[in-house]
Every structure is written in C-alpha cells, then in structure tokens.
Amino acid sequence: MRLAAIADIHGNAAALEAVLADIAAQGIAPDSIVNLGDCLSGPLEAGRTADILVPLDLPTVRGNHDRYLIEHEAGKMHSWEADAFRQLTPAHLDWLRALPVSRVWREEVFLCHATPADDQLYWMERIEPNGVVGLKPRAEIEELADGISQSLILCGHSHLPRAVRLSDGRLLVNPGSVGCPAYDDDTPYYHRVEAGTPMASYAICERQGGDWSVSFRLVPYDHMSQSRLAGRNGRASWEAGLATGWLG
Template identity: 80%
Template sequence: MRFAAIADIHGNCAALEAVLTDIGQQGIPTNAIVNLGDCLSGPLEAGRTAELLLSLDLPTVRGNHDRYLVEHAEGAMHSWEADAFRQLTPEHLDWLKTLPFSLVWHADVYLCHATPKDDQTYWLEVVKPDGSVCLKPRAEIEALAEGVSQPLILCGHSHLPRAVRLSDGRLIVNPGSVGCPAYDDDTPYYHRVEAGTPLASYAICEKKDGDWAVTFRLVPYDHMSQSRLAGENGRPSWEAGLATGWLADQ
C-alpha cells in the first residue's frame, strides 16, 4: 500500500494544487490521498479550496477549525474562521458538517486531526510554560494512543512534520501543513509554531515488508502570492508566515 497524507490546508488553494500535482508526479492516484482536516480557515481562498476538495471527495476527518466554522456563531468567530466563512456556501458548510471526528482507512490506518479524543490537543508536541514547543515524552504520546490498534496512525494539528515510533511498533505520523507554515496560539501557554520554510508539506506512506516507510515532501509553490493576499486581507502574521515560514519579528 502506498498513499499520501495531507493536513492543515487552511484555505491555501495554491499550496494544495501544488501538493496535488507533486503527489501525481510521485505516481499516487487521487483515490490514495487522505486528508487530516483543518481545510478552510484562514484569510486566503477558502471558497476555492472547498470547491476543489468537494470535487476530489478524499477521505477526510474534521479538524478543530472545521468544527469552529459550523459550531460558532458568525459574529463570534475567531478571525481565521470569519475570513473563511464569508467565502463559503451552504454546500461547503454542509460538507464540513458531514466530516467524521476520526476514521479507519483500509483497516491498517487510523486518521484523526489531533488526538483520538480531542481535536485541540497536540499529540506529539508539548508546550512548556516558557512557550517552547518540544517533542512530548513517549509515555505521554503512548497514553493518547490507547485503544487505537492500527499499526499506522496519522494526525495533524501542530503543522510540524514528524514521525514517532511507539514501543509496541506502531507509528504515528504528522505530515505537516499544506498551507500554513507558521502561527501563534495562547493555549495552554503563548507559543509559536514555525516550520522555518514557506514550502507546502505532506507525507507519503508506503508499506514495505510488513512495515511502514514514510517520506516527507516539501513542495515549492507561489507562496508570495498567498502572502500578499493575506496582507491585503489585513492579516500581517499570516503574511509573514507564508512569505518565510517564520512570524514577523524573526
């Protein structure tokens, strides 16, 4: 089995199109792509991204930002959702409502956005009180994997490409973010997540001799067009992150 995993598109249709092209060039068909959620939120091209995703009909799980778009009242949305919501049709919102929290794909692969029980918690990373973002201790990672029997586990949410082997041999993979390489957040402490590159990230997973091999791919695209769009929409942190993979004061 060989397939591609994408996550955290965040309305960046240009990055998504580049990743889809690269996936095709690796000989992977569209029906062998899975999507780990957070599809549309952000100040970019949510409507265009939604149209493309609906046409692809990928196996997709719901991210926390997908949930916010359908659960939060329009006037009470965070800026990421408010920017996207204005571009979405009832059909787009109905699609978000149908997305499952988690999914088992081809029996061997477990999909979720963040963790099996919570769509807002980093699975593989921990945020320390000083704001540093580090690899979580393996025991804590394994505790979150209790009850998941699949040998390959996929998650997103942190936007950082990473793979962790559990003590029983299971493998957890985060493919990184297609469309948002840098952001900040204040939960549980103020912190920044910065990929350090504006390239679009995804992962190829391949079962070889009974085990899983993982290749992370970073794909160039016209990221400056999206940076300019974020600036035009009044989102300077997005503008900086899309231009460089770092936030503004780096």
C-alpha cells in the same frame, strides 16, 4: 500499500494545487490520498479550496477549525473562521458537517486531526510555560494511542512534520501543513509554531512487508501570492508566515 497524507490546508488553494500535482507526479492516485482536516479556515481562498476538495471526495476527518466554522455563530467567530466563512456556500458547510472526527482507512490506517478524543490537543508536542515547543515523552504519546489497533496512525494540528515510532512498532505521523507554515497560539501557554520554510508540506507513507516508512515532501509554490493576499486582507502574521515560514 502506499498513500499520501495531507493536513492543515487552511484555505491555501495555491499550496493545495501544488501538493496535489506533486502527489500525482509520485504516482499516487487520488483514491490513495487522505486528508487530516483544518481545510478552509484562514484569510486566503476558502471557497476555491472547498471547490477543489469537495469533488475529490478524499477520506477526510474534521479538524478543530473545521468544527469552529459550523459551531460558532457568524458574528462570534475567530478571525481565521470569519475570513473563511464569508466565502463558503451552504454546500461547503454541509460538507464540513458530514466529516467524522476520526476514521479508519482501508482497515489499516487510523486518521484523526489532533488526537482521537480532543481536536485541540497536540499529540506529539508539549508546550513549556516559556513557550518552547518540544517533543512529549513517549509514554504520554503512547497513552493517547490506547485502543488503536492500526499499525499506522496519522494526525495533524501542530503543522510540524514529525514521526514517532511507538514501543509496540506502530508509527505515528504528522505530515505537516499544506498551507500555513507558521502561527502563534496562547493555549496552554503562548507559543509560536514556525516551520522555517514557506513550502507546502505533506507525507508519503508506504508499507513494505510489515513495516511502514514515511517520506516528508516540501513542495515549492507561489507562496508570495498568498502572502500578499493575506496582507491585503489585513492579516500581518499570515503575511509573514507565508512569506518565510517564520512569524518575524
């Protein structure tokens, strides 16, 4: 079994197109791509991203930013959602409403956005009070996987490509972010997540015998066009992150 996992597109249609082309070049068909959510929010091209994604009918789970788009009132949205909402049609929003919070793909792969019970909690990362982003202890990571029988577990949310082998052999994989390589947040403490590269990230997972392997792929694309778009839309942190993979 071989599949491609994408996550955290955040309305970056140019990055999505580059990743889909790279996936096809690896010989992976669209019916073997899974999408881990946070699809549209951001100051880029939410509508065009939705127009690409919806017809593909990929197995997709709902991320926290997808949820914000359908739960928050139009005048009370965060900036990422407000920027995207103006571009979305009722059909786009209906597609978001229909997404599950988790799902099992082909009986062997568990999909969620962040963790099974909380779409805003990093699964593998811990934030220190001083803002340092590090790896959680394995026991904490494994506790969040209780009750999941699948041998491959896929999540997104942190935008950082990472894999952790659990003590029972299950593999937990975050493919990184297709469209947003750097951001900051204040929960639970102020911190920055910076990939250090503007390239679009995704993962290829393959089972050979009883074991899963993972390859992370970083795909170049015209990231400066998206950086300039974010700048024109008044989002300086996005402009910097898309240009370099750093916030400054």
